[in-house]
Amino acid sequence: MAPIDTGRIEAAVAEILSAIGEDPGRAGLATTPQRVAQAYTEFFAGLDVDPVSFLADSPELELGSDELSELVVMRDIEFRSICEHHLLPFIGVAHLAYVPRRRVVGLGRLPRVVDALAARPQVQERLTEEIADALQDGLDPRGVLVVLDAVHNCVTTRGPRQTHSSTVTLASRGTLSDPVARAETMALIGTRA
Numbered sequence: 001m002a003p004i005d006t007g008r009i010e011a012a013v014a015e016i017l018s019a020i021g022e023d024p025g026r027a028g029l030a031t032t033p034q035r036v037a038q039a040y041t042e043f044f045a046g047l048d049v050d051p052v053s054f055l056a057d058s059p060e061l062e063l064g065s066d067e068l069s070e071l072v073v074m075r076d077i078e079f080r081s082i083c084e085h086h087l088l089p090f091i092g093v094a095h096l097a098y099v100p101r102r103r104v105v106g107l108g109r110l111p112r113v114v115d116a117l118a119a120r121p122q123v124q125e126r127l128t129e130e131i132a133d134a135l136q137d138g139l140d141p142r143g144v145l146v147v148l149d150a151v152h153n154c155v156t157t158r159g160p161r162q163t164h165s166s167t168v169t170l171a172s173r174g175t176l177s178d179p180v181a182r183a184e185t186m187a188l189i190g191t192r193a
Contacts, residue, residue, distance in 0.1 A: 092150025
């Protein structure tokens with residue numbers, strides 16, 4: 001993918017300002033196109049990142065054939081993304097769980113997977129599935145569970161203006177797709193869904 005074209009973003013923002021009846025050259029707005037272009041390079045930095053790469057060199061476990069791997073849960077990973085429908089942010093927390101088969105990963109890598117996938121134009125439902133797929137592909141675990149809980153600015157600031165609502169999405173794979181295992185894991189996470 002080509003690098004983000006900040007010049008085109010700046011021109012587009014200036015055009016939007018003109019289209020709403022503003023003067024893009026006035027003092028308060030003169031550098032807005034550059035600021036928006038800089039923000040977009042951060043917001044969409046994940047477009048060129050393979051999230052599975054963060055899991056690539058995770059170590060193998062030394063388990064006997066009769067040993068089962070235990071559940072790994074990481075809660076409250078903060079993330080922000082941009083809704084592809086209105087280009088407004090949605091902000092929330094991700095809760096990730098996996099049951100290792102032969103590999104574990106350094107816990108600092110899990111937020112990197114979330115960040116890489118969130119830094120793209122997204123919808124929360126797809127983001128949840130993409131995180132689960134990345135963990136499944138990168139770690140080959142026995143099971144995966146991903147729960148996202150986010151507040152969407154397109155809901156809080158326009159249309160219905162539901163300022164106290166959040167959206168919860170869930171994706172599961174393997175052993176954590178079993179209703180009992182999923183319920184036990186959700187209890188550990190402390191989220192109702």
